[in-house]
Amino acid sequence: MRSGTPPVLQLVGICKYFPGVAANEDVSLTIRSGEIHALLGENGAGKSTLMNIVTGIYQPDGGEMILDGYGVAFSSPQEAIRAGIGMVHQHFRLVSAFTVAENIHLGWSDTPRHIPAGVLEAHTRELGERFGMPLDPAARVEDLSAGEQQRVEIVRVLARKARLLILDEPTAVLTPAEANDLFRALRAFRAEGNAVIIITHKLDEVMEASDRVTILRGGRNVGTWATKDCSPQMLAATMVGREIVRQDLRVRAPDAVPRSAKPVMSLRHVSVRDGRGVETLSDVSLDLMGEEIFGVAGVAGSGQRELTELLTGLRAPDRGDVLLEGKALPADAVAVARAGVGHIPQDRLQSALVPSLGVTDNMALREYDRAPIGGNGLYHAGAALRLAQDIATVAGVKIPDYSMPVRNLSGGNQQRLVARREMRIASKVLVAAYPSRGLDIGAIATLHRYFAQLRDEGRALVIVSEDLEELLNLSDRIGVLFHGRIMGVLDAAQADVERLGLMMGGRTEERGAQ
Structure with a gap:
């Protein structure tokens, strides 16, 4: 920032209250031009609320917002974007049935009322090239990967001349290659004198990509530092107010249930085809043992979603068998859940929760038809509330109003509630797809301890993750998927990141490309 140039954004004493909760309390923050500023904090620390105030979704109950040296107040996101502030949310806000070009231009005042599709697509292609984020203008959003959808969201914001770009958990659903592409584009955006705020829990990314970092705890700003003066350990301890001790969770408790000799769940020569007839899982055979955590590694799109859907009754195999304790597993998610299989899905808002419900x-979705909540056509609201309170207490989530829509909670708190709800019903198997996404470092450590406890009590766990360190720290065995095939299953004690990375790319130490 040039001497004498005012900050892009200053927040002075911002306060925001909800019934029973002080989401933000006297928060002050300065964002300079030409910087990437990381915003850290535990789930529920007030990060998203603060940025929703900046972008006009919420109005503050106290404090002042100053943009380019002038006081401002936004009553809507449209006003914020006209002032040069744009936000890409953790859950994308695109119209899935529309093309990329249609989404880019939707609701944009600069778009002529009547414009040929070819011109719209050419302009979209030009915008993508300008911002270093190539796009396929004619593709439908529903057919894009998460990384490609995020590119559409970012270009949509930048095309409207945003000078301050806010990203909420931008790499939560990206592959490492997509994350690298994103940060390359953000550095180019910063080099033009613009500013970026990143809300994230990934400390390695903070250290690599940001210039300064601010930490919120309990709705308050506890400090801002130059990133070069920080370490991941210092940031983690400041976020949660205590030192995070890393444990090797493969070490079993002295009273742990011995490993079973027979598999709890098995796949026998299973293959799956998608709607286009493309084989997404090919001849997969696996045995999942009780009293173990089985990790699944692989680059995005290698068949992880199809595998978890098979194990939880959401999909039937096109060929082969899925067995639970030696019996055929029905393609019926309700029946599979009743049989003792819990599921933490990849997309909590689309697959695990009903956003508009309380x-x-x-929390009662899995148990509404059984005592004490239901059964015989009855529903006991008091019992449902007590169940929700029990789950929230164990999950460490503070709920000001149990009737409020679950979408009003932070993404991390939604994830914690889903995880605890599914652990309750997982009497035999828990299938967890990317369970740490959106969780702060303290919540991740707690979740991992819960997984180890379930294993020691005799349950089988399947953990899908793109974080190889997480899999190595948690798993007893790790299976690697590549283009829908199992490249191999390794004992985690003998595995390492390099060996797993080779297998994820279709190679092993013994043979070349597959």
């Missing part, structure tokens, strides 16, 4: 209703 917290209580969402």
Whole structure:
């Protein structure tokens, strides 16, 4: 920032209150031009609320917002974007049935009322090239990967001349290659004198990509530092107010249940085809043992989603068999859940929760038809509320109003509630797809301890993750998927990141490309 140039954004004493909760309390923050500023904090620390105030979704209950040296107040996101502030949310806000070009231009005042599709697509292609984020203008959003959808969201914001770009958990659903592409584009955006705020829990990314970092705890700003003066350990301890001790969770408790000799769940020569007839899983055979954590590694799109859907009754195999304790597993998610299989899905808002329903209703989804909540056509609201309170207490989530829509909670708190709800019903198997996404470092450590406890009590766990260190620290065995095939299953004690990375790319130490 040039001497004498005012900051892009200053927040002075910002306060925001919800019933029973002080989401932000006297928060001050300065964002300079030409910087990437990381915003850290535990789930529920007030990060998203603060940025929703900046972008006009919420209005503050106290404090002042100053943009380019002038006081401002936004009553809507449209006003914020006209002032040069744009936000890409953790859950994308695109119209899935529309093309990329249609989404880019939707609601944009600069778009002529009547414009040929070819011109719209050419302009979209030009925008993508200008911002270093190539796009396929004619592709439908529903057919894009998460990384490609995020590019559409970012270009949509930048095309409207945003000078301050806010990204909420931008790499939560990206592959490492997509994350690298994103940060390359953000550095180019910064080099033009613009500013970026990143809300994230990934400390390695903070250290690599940001210039300064601010930490919120309990709705308050506890400090801002130059990133070069920080370490991941210092940031983690400041976020949660205590030192995070890393444990090797493969070490079993002295009273742990011995490993079973027979598999709890098995796949026998299973293959799956998608709607286009493309084989997404090919001749997969696996045995999942009780009293173990089985990790699944692989680059995005290698068949992880199809595998978890098979194991949880959401999909039937096109060929082969899925067995639970030696019996055929029905393609019926309700029946599979009743049989003792819990599921933490990849997309919590689309697959695990009903966003518009209250917290209580969402926590009762798995048990509404059985005592003490239901059965015989009855529904006991008091019992449902007590269940939701029990789950929230164990998950460490503070709920000001159990009837409020679950979408009003932070993404991390939604994930914690889903995880605890599914652990309750997982009497035999828990299938967890990317369970740490959106969680702060303290919540991840707690979740991992819960997984180890379930294993020691005799349950089988399947953990899908793109974080190889997470899999190596948690798993007893790790299976690697590549283009829908199992490249191999390794004992985690003998595995390392390099060996797993080779297998994820279709190679092993013994043979070349597959």
